[in-house]
Amino acid sequence: MASVDFKTFLTAAPHILEARYPIILRGRHGIGKSEIVYQIEKGLPYTDGVIERRASQMTEGDLMGLPSVSERKDEWGGTASVTKWNPPDWFKEACDSGVLLFLDEIDRATPEVRQGIFELTDSRKLNGHTLHEDTVIVAAVNGGENSSEYQVGEMDPAELDRYTVFDVEPTIEDWLAWSKDVVVSHVWDFINQNRNHLEHSEGNFEPGKVYPSRRSWVRFSETMAMVGDDPCEMGASLLFTLAQGFVGFETAISFRDFVVNYEKIVTVEDIIHEGKIELTQEFSINQHGSLVEKMDASNIFESTLLSKEQLSNLASYFVSLPGEMAMKLFGIVGKSTLKDNILNFHGTEIDGKRIGDHVVDLVSVIPEENK
DSSP, X not given: OOOBOHHHHHHHHHHHHHTTOOEEEEOOTTSSHHHHHHHHHHTOTTOOOEEEEEGGGOOHHHHHOEEEEEEEXXXXXXXXXXXXXXXXXXXXXXXXXXXXXXXXXXXXXXXXXXXXXXXXXXHSEETTEEOOTTOEEEEEESOGGGGGGSOOOOOOHHHHTTSEEEEBOOOHHHHHHHXXXXXXXXXXXXXXXXXXXXXXXXXXOOTTOOOOOHHHHHHHHHHHHHHOSOGGGTOHHHHHHHHHHHHOHHHHHHHHHHHHTGGGOOOHHHHHTTOOGGGGTTOOHHHXXXXXXXXXXHXXXXXXXXXXXHHHHHHHHHHHSOHHHHHHHHHHHHTOSOHHHHHHHHHOEETTEEHHHHHHHHHHHSOGGGO
């Protein structure tokens, strides 16, 4: 089953919930499934908050409620004992008012709890109690294509048939857009410039080894904020010790080195948005190469239609580059599917000369084997 990113899921999910059909999210741990559920609820006009229950920690009584015995008159004028199921408080709330009922980790639940959830998603009823007409259900599992990596119970076709199923695989851009005002600037800048460190998503997890994830970066950021406002003043040793517990040894080393050199780092935004070309005056060829690669990794030429000022900043940096590196940047811009970026960059003038003409001059002097 093809995966979707969070942006696509956020567009599709409200239409499904409007029809009161339950949804199940399947995906790797730590990618932000819980956060996206809360984000969906904020856009639903008929719900009033999220009720989150972790099915893996529920007993049958936590879901079904507990019985009580009462007396009532029978049809012959006598009395009879009857059993009534009293729902738990969270389920009563979902029956009394419209909420988003979020059932997490249902593939780790006991068979009895899963059977109760089966009934709930199928009929919107449980032990004689019916969900409010505006209550909607979203479930989440660490399964789907990644189920072999987790100790979870497979969901059979009958269970899945009760849901609209989404296998989610958020993009790095999803996380960067969401986390801009969530994590400290040092974490955001590090991930923006070193995207391979956001998470371990290639499978082959070594038992007992700590890996970075979207969730662990948020928790690490929250911890840094509690320790102090400026990670640069924290000290390299403490910073590394904190980082490796959240994101693992290798990533902690990279993050520590990044923070130590934070004030010296030139970002893509410094060049294209701010036009701070002077920051690169003493760059070596390798430093220029790193910055050009960051431009490529940022996808800025694919995601943003550059303004005249941004094009002028980019062109100024282009003409300051050594020949081969300038051609590398030219090729990166040329890969953009936003054709206006390509055409406008070609036509941008620096010192009365178009970038396209600068390229012609460069091609004539670069050795054939390096073109």
